[in-house]
Amino acid sequence: SQQGEEDPQALSIQEGENATMNCSYKTSINNLQWYRQNSGRGLVHLILIRSNEREKHSGRLRVTLDTSKKSSSLLITASRAADTASYFCATDEGSQGGSEKLVFGKGMKLTVNP
């Protein structure tokens, strides 16, 4: 069964605004990752945050992880039209299933209007 669930499922913003996406998961994890998928393409890795980390930055991306609430958020600052894509969170199965499997949420579609 799927682990992560992104929220909202769709978001439409203007260029220059910030976009925040949330991910909730059910079981304990070792890592949580965020991926982006442009229409008709494969997924591209954005950032990985480990369970002992609370926040991570990469360029205009900021990811937070709250293991007590089993949730993560992805913030894209100063959005651009090129950020238009679907975004997925993915988790391993934590202590139960090991870290081999990466389980994805259903994804969230972000539209950035010029």
Next chain:
Amino acid sequence: NAGVTQTPKFQVLKTGQSMTLQCAQDMNHEYMSWYRQDPGMGLRLIHYSVGAGITDQGEVPNGYNVSRSTTEDFPLRLLSAAPSQTSVYFCASSRTGGRNTIYFGEGSWLTVV
């Protein structure tokens, strides 16, 4: 550096036919996996492998077979295609599964009629 290469890109099959989706990676990754992506369902894990000679089932393995005879290749076989297998299939690889970045191929669009 090609990364993860999938073939074919597009395929139309008739119900009952069999076929193999090919996947190759040139990054010497131990971990490889196959996902299918359906509208509104996200990506679902079909099969995965943590090294040559080792495979295991994911969330939706029925109707699919895999083998891992080399580190580089991880083909996905559809034994007897059904319309429910119409989907986009993604192959992925990483050094050690969920502990590291996973690299995806560009996808294979399969239609079963």
